[in-house]
Amino acid sequence: MTAALAGYDDHLPREFYARDALVVARALVGTYLVHGHRVARIVETEAYRGPKDLACHARAGVTKRTRTLYGPAGHAYVFLIYGMYDCFNVVCLGEGKGHAVLIRGVEPVLGVPEDVRSDGPGRLARALDITRADNGADLVSSTHLYLAPRTKRPRIAVSARVGVAYAGEIAEAPWRFLDPTSRHVSRPPPRSIGLGAVTSRR
């Protein structure tokens, strides 16, 4: 069965992405990531908010690596981390802004093996076979790689971002969003921030 036949063929429109990464990151929890015949539900995201965000690659300005990050909203930004893992992001806000949302966890829906872990940005890219070859893909017009709207409103917990301690104070900003009811988040929220009781299970 193909993704389209299964009803995951709606594409999030350009306007969805053309907002601050902080808004998009929250709105992406519960949406569906489609790559080829594979479909997965997004359960964890992080916002990276341009050159002033010292944890964001945009801090280095426009370079060979950040060209797509600084490109138009709604495109994929895929980069290599630690020499081993690809990380999948969606570009937000608009050309020249350098905003993106990192997808950090998904749960299998269709065509993704249940026995392969898909929590963590490196693992999910591997599970869905997303690589730097997908860097720059237009998620609005592609039939191969895109995001489809969520079908119900998820619960959302908030925490600081993971692995960005070097960025100083801004590392503590509550810019990570996750569905605390999912088994596929990369790690439980260290604490809940302002969203009432958060039950994190693993």
Place this chain on the structure above:
DNA sequence: AGGTTGATCTAC
């Protein structure tokens, strides 16, 4: 603790 590699930075 350490692997592994491309991008970026720093020093000639």
Place this chain on the structure above:
DNA sequence: TAGATCAACCTG
């Protein structure tokens, strides 16, 4: 240029 350093991670 070339060599050094770093990195939004994962595994053991």
